[in-house]
Amino acid sequence: VVGLQTDKPLKRAFMPFGGIKMAEQACTTNGYEPDPELHKIFNEYTTTHNQGVFDAYTPEMKAVRHNHIITGLPDTYGRGRIVG
Structure with a gap:
C-alpha cells in the first residue's frame, strides 16, 4: 500500500465513479x-444508479410517482433514505 489509491504517497487521484461532476x-x-x-x-x-433505476420504470410508473399517488418505490430506499 504505497499511496493507498495511487502509486505515490499524498498523490491525488481522479475517481469519477463517485460522480463525474464532483x-x-x-x-x-x-x-x-x-x-x-x-x-x-x-x-x-455509463449510467448512475439513479439513471438505471429510472430507466427501468415505465412511463406510467413515472407518472404515478411524480403525482405522489404511490410512494416507496426502490429509488427512494436505494441509498438508505428515510421516507415518511
Missing part, C-alpha cells in the same frame, strides 16, 4: 483540467 470540480479546484474524453465516457457510456 471529480471534474475537484480537478479544476486544484488547478487541473480534466480530460474531455473522460467527460464523454462518463456521460455517454
Whole structure:
C-alpha cells in the first residue's frame, strides 16, 4: 500500500465513479483540467444508479410517482433514505 489509491504517497487521484461532476470540480479546484474524453465516457457510456433505476420504470410508473399517488418505490430506499 504505497499511496493507498495511487502509486505515490499524498498523490491525488481522479475517481469519477463517485460522480463525474464532483471529480471534474475537484480537478479544476486544484488547478487541473480534466480530460474531455473522460467527460464523454462518463456521460455517454455509463449510467448512475439513479439513471438505471429510472430507466427501468415505465412511463406510467413515472407518472404515478411524480403525482405522489404511490410512494416507496426502490429509488427512494436505494441509498438508505428515510421516507415518511
